[in-house]
Amino acid sequence: MSSPRWLRRAGAPRLEFGADYNPDQWPRAVWDEDVQHMRTAGVTIVSLAIFSWAKLEPAEGEYDFAWLDDAIDLLHANGISVDLATATASPPPWLTAAYPEILPVDREGHTIWPGGRQQWRPTSPIFREHALRLVRALADRYKEHPAVVAWHVSNELGCHNVYDYSDDAARAFRVWLRDKYATLDELNDAWGTAFWSQRYTAWDEIIPPRLAATHPNPGQQLDFKRFSSDALLAYLRAEKEILREITPDIPVTTNFMVMGETKGMDYAAWADEVDFVSNDHYRLPGPQSVDELSFSANLTGNLAGGQPWFLMEHSTSAVNWQPVNVPKKDGELARDSLTHVAHGADAVCFFQWRQSRAGAEKYHSAMLPHAGADSDLFRAVTALGAQLATLSELAGTPRTRARAAILFDWPSWWASELDSHPTDRLRYRQEALDWYTTFLNLGVRADVVPLGAPLEEYDVLVAPVLHIVPADLAKRLDAYVSAGGHLVTTYFSGIVDEHDHVWLGGYPGALRDLLGIRIEEFAPLLDGETAPLSNGTTGTLWTDRIDLTDPAVDVLASYETGELAGRPAVTRRAVGNGSAAYVSSRLGPEGLAPVLTTLLERAGVPSDLPAELRGKVELAQRGDFRFVLNRTDEPIDISALGATEATLPARGVAVIRA
Template sequence: MTAPLTSRFPYAKGSDGTRRLGYGADYNPEQWSREVWADDIRLMREAGVNVVSLAIFSWARLQPTADTWDFGWLDEIMDLLHAGGIGVDLATATASPPPWLTTAHPEILPVTARGETLWPGARQHWRPTSPVFREHALNLVRRLASRYADHPALVAWHVNNELGCHNVYDYSDDAACTFRAWLRRRYTTLDALNNAWGTAFWSQRYSDWEQLLPPRLAASHPNPTQQLDFKRFSSDALKDHLLAEREILRELSPDTPVTTNFMVMPGTKGMDYADWADEVDFVANDHYVTPGPQDRDELSFSANLSSGIAGHRPWFLMEHSTSAVNWQPVNPPKAPGELARDSLLHVAHGADAVCFFQWRQSAAGAEKYHSAMVPHAGADSELFRSVVELGRTLDALAPIAGSEREPARVAILFDWDSWWAGEQDSHPTSRLDYHREALDWYSALLRLGHRADVVPAHRTDLSAYDVVIAPVLHVVPQPLAKELTRYVECGGHLVTTYFSAIVDENDHVWLGGYPGALRDVLGIRIEEFGPLLDGDTVDLDNGTSGSLWTDRISVTGTDVEVLAGYRTGTYASRPAVTRRGTGRGSATYVSTRLGADGLTVLLPELLAPAGVTSELPEHARGLVEHVVRRDAEHRYLFLVNRSDEQVALPGLTGDVLVAPRTEGDGLVLAPRQVAVLRQSAS
């Protein structure tokens, strides 16, 4: 597999020159008077902060008018941070254009599918394809890079900020023009495009490139392949902006690594980060917990996927929250211990830097109720004391810096095309939730005490895994179908689910019966889908129940075993879960949504042929998550108490880097506590 250039990770250095983990936050000194700045540096040193992201939303301060510039304040704060031993991840400040620019050039503003303009007053009010915006943004980048390339505080460049968070889909005339050019490169000829888009349907055949548009508001459902291509194009348009800024930074500041902060979490599916990863010198991610029954499972899942995107090499946690956020309907604070546990779980999954939004909690603006390292209450607060304690913990974990996340035996494939296409309109159900199905499998594995990797479907060497789980892998081009089949024939154990392998890369159905692209290797054939109405469930004869979906399965192979059947519903007495053995390998199909509860029942039977067993004692499974990082000499075992109860872990060996209470020959994890052991790699 191809891995991003994470060898250029901007490691913090201790006083003896050795690597240490990064620790810090977004820092917005322009929100505060200069009198506060000295106090900020003092408190950062007290907390152990060694890196901050600077100037993210500073364009209007750096360029107050079209013809004036003000770098004096940034010069001053860069010097103060350097004097305090704090490195700077310097942003290009292009995330939100200043009022003078949008007033002079309203044509840079994004347009919705309904033709509505998104006006200034919030952030990210710019079109990714606007040549006018690009010109002004790159002018700013060039000035910043020219001025600060050699500043001793600079450790990394931070392109824009959360690219696509609010402007991923723009339907403007600029977007239409660039979309046509993108389509020309993809298809070359109109005949090829018409074939890919299936334009024989509904009299949509195009006779001129100028007739092509983004999927704007239409009288009915827009062409599905047009929609899918527009999603691909929109991700590429943002990536193209990333590349445009990056090239200037590499030209003027070649020795400083460049990144941008991804947002690997459920609500941000518009950017194909697996595709972007090779374009940055190290992967960085922002993550915020969404409260709910699977909240910490989702945190672990997203951190795990960030590691997969980074090729299991170290990555940078650019933002998360010390406590409450401000943008959910209700924003509860974190419980005691959660600030450290959330942070260290990211570290367990490969983060070599832990940073928050933001350093000092704002007194004004839309995010004034978003928590920070220094809260409104000031340094004399439980929250800041927790921040200081986390700094000490990260300092104790300095030996793990540079270690890579050790691969597991089980992988869950994650695929942006399947996420995009599988949730489009005009499908058997509009209730399908791709991310949730993948998370359910991950949650079930956590409950059973298994380690698993979450990896991009098209960037992964499947042969490295004993078991590969591909939930709702809806889009399966021919090369991927061949790779999955070869994986099984070579002894791997594949598990896939309903609505998988249904279409090719053009969103055309594989004909001859579902799941077309994998029908032979699975040894089954489905003539018709059986989606379930809201509230309807079916019982299986293994004691579980399914929702959302059922399939009318016919077994076509003599070597197919029925692991579970439907006991109720339209397909009662028909197979619900099948497995076809092929030599040392197998291919399993799960035809209904079992949820994390049902999958916890089913998974032991699916993992057994591969001999995959938990490394945790039975009483700790589901309560403790274990993750391993390693370097040439050591394994670093992270033990994360996911529960609100004490958990004893006897019989563990190794040097304790982060120490809970010991009891006899083992450890005792308090609620929400994390332990880290260093063991020999041999």
């Protein structure tokens, strides 16, 4: 990502505050009321026209910009900036009716019909022709408008159409494979097509991994995931090139979805393609809900290279797409928002401004709810706007790097959860989140970073389920440890190279010598089985039959029962001033705590919090500002941190200037 060209082109820096705004859903008379309420709430920016293609182009080649002109002019007159969408997220009914060949096809050959959203193939040349024509028309019309401070390409690219198995996708997949492998011999070797008589003799024989009689080729599956992410990225570039050509001074972004199990897009490969990273995040219920929010915000901030980024969407209260949609508790709206700010967000925006009367998201919360401005929710929104205004000094401030980091890798996520593996219960992101929760519980700040991050700047690097380890990455990790870094990795790490080929000689493959251990056979656990460890913790999901290959390896915990009784479960090999540790079972945050405590002590990385606050608050740092975030539903005394107010309310946030 290039040096950020932030949204404010003039005036004092500020934290932006706003939402998606859909004036085309409402009569014109409502718009004036909207902007008055926006001013009351402290709104500074809105994202406009995201799902407006049918309104902007009611028939092929016929444009209606009058309503959008009016909306942008009204917002500008009231001091509200516009993040203008290219409106290409969902094609209008006339387009899919006239050109049904743009509709995606699932792996079973079923057409994904209109009626929802994002019903288009990322590789469809017909869709691209019509969409890019609209992008050009919008850019030409609004290139000089002073309200437009950013371009918003499409919306949540890949949210509902990341995997398309159509003939268009098959043709594009073959082109992608030719570029990657050059020859069929190279492809056949990479995919191991000697197995099950799958050898290809012509490029046209290759198709996406559609529904097959049994498990599709794993190399084909992994490459199709890479291709699908790249196909969406290519579409992003196509829109961006037009916007660059016509409006070179207006920054371009698209909203990522770093959250939960959304994994189809390799955002580490996307981040350099936008002028500033933006993200959508929605909390999922569960015991780690708040920690997952922090994890995602942390990762987003590091995808942005530590530079400020834009929280494009989150919710003021309940969403509408979970099985049960509960409202947020008092304080959660501000805490959730400020957690993103703590991890580098310079904008806090929601879906959406005014809660819809009709449509699939009418029960999704908004800044202005169905109850109107005379509501607790709108008062909380207004209070947040005022609070953000007091933090304007933060704008432009980069994140402060931690001493520890968790390595996050999308291809390892994809590959580790493919079929025909030792277990289908493995969840890559959950393991990473468990480590993050453990850092939070111990009061130790940790970054969540992609593979391209400067690993050498961290004292401790945790690489959970780093399944894919190409030779060059193995060398980087070896150099990291040799230079004094402390690496921690887990079960099912180092197993395969970039082609999903197993590193021979015993597990953990590419990391075997660095760790000083050798494993002949995996020993995953059945549902309900557990593996007690000698340090009093209990493993689930996975175990390994570990042999030590270096006498310098220290056994930190052993298995207590069963076939593995007495064998190592957690190991650490000292390498000069560095070390390489291995955790062979899923321990969860409670079980990881004693392991991580020991590893951090030996690495010389202390807690950032006094003992009485560990596990209760998160401490995040951004420049001279420390954010203390209450992870609990109880008030907490934080006087030990030098806060002006000694008591942090339940779900509260304190911002302390150093």
